[in-house]
Amino acid sequence: MNSNDAENETGREPERLQKAMARLGIASRRHAEELISKGLVKVNGRIVTTQGTKVTPEDFIEIEGTKEPLIRQEKYVYYLLNKPEGVITSVTDPKSRKTVIDLVRKDVKERVYPVGRLDYDTSGLLLLTNDGDLTYRLTHPRYGVEKTYRAWIKGGIPAEALKTLRQGVKLEDGVTSPAKINRVEANNRGNNLTVVEITIHEGRNRQVRRMFESVGYQVVSLQRIAFGSIRLDENMKQGEYRCLDPIEVVSLQKGVGLRVN
Secondary structure, three states, X not given: OOOOOOOOOOOOOOEEHHHHHHHXXXXXXXXXXXXXXXXXXXXXXXXXXXXXOEEOOOOEEEEOOEEEEOOOOOOOOEEEEEEOOOOEOOOOOOOOOOEHHHHHOXXXXXXXXXXXXXXXXXXXXXXXXXXXXXXXXXXXXXXXXXXXXXXXXXXXXXXXXXXXXXXXXXXXXXXXXXXXXXXXXXXXXXXXXXXXXXXXXXXXXOHHXXXXXXXXXXXXXXXXXXXXXXXXXXXXXXXXXXXXXXXXXXXXXXXXXXXXX
């Protein structure tokens, strides 16, 4: 580890450990900070728990037994996955359940990570990338990236309940920010369900389901259909995925204030 600010002989200046981990696609910056705080990160065989520790390309990071040289750099890749229900939004699962990485492992050779989370029983748009800086900004509350969901609700839902959702509802972990209600319509399948499209910019655990429960309505099924500027392809089947095109990537970068080369 190198604590000074001079450029080293490999041409890269020392940088904060969590930033280096994000740059290499090892973890998002926020996740890297959590791993460091928990004592799960080693540099050159020594556990590091101090945020902001500087590292150089000669140093080796070890996270949960995986050694990574900082000099390694991968090409950034970006994927859109239509996540099915019953799949874990994680790289691995101790219970051996199927993960989103299992769905793309055959064709995606780079080590990618999910951007944020989708609940086990929620389907829809999930981004996967090894771009740690973009992941950090897309998931940090400060950047207020909007997520839109399509919720199927039992029965009809009155205007008063929708007004409450728009204003923000009180949950056990605090009052939510105001939501946008984009569309409300009866399902035409004759099953007494109402479809509500709702947009939020927070990322609390099971937030959309809990918001509807707080106004007395149960979500039967939930699908994320948009994340920032990216929308789910209507003809994409669950479990399918595709690369984001360059215009989509630039749109995400601009949306969170990243410099576009």
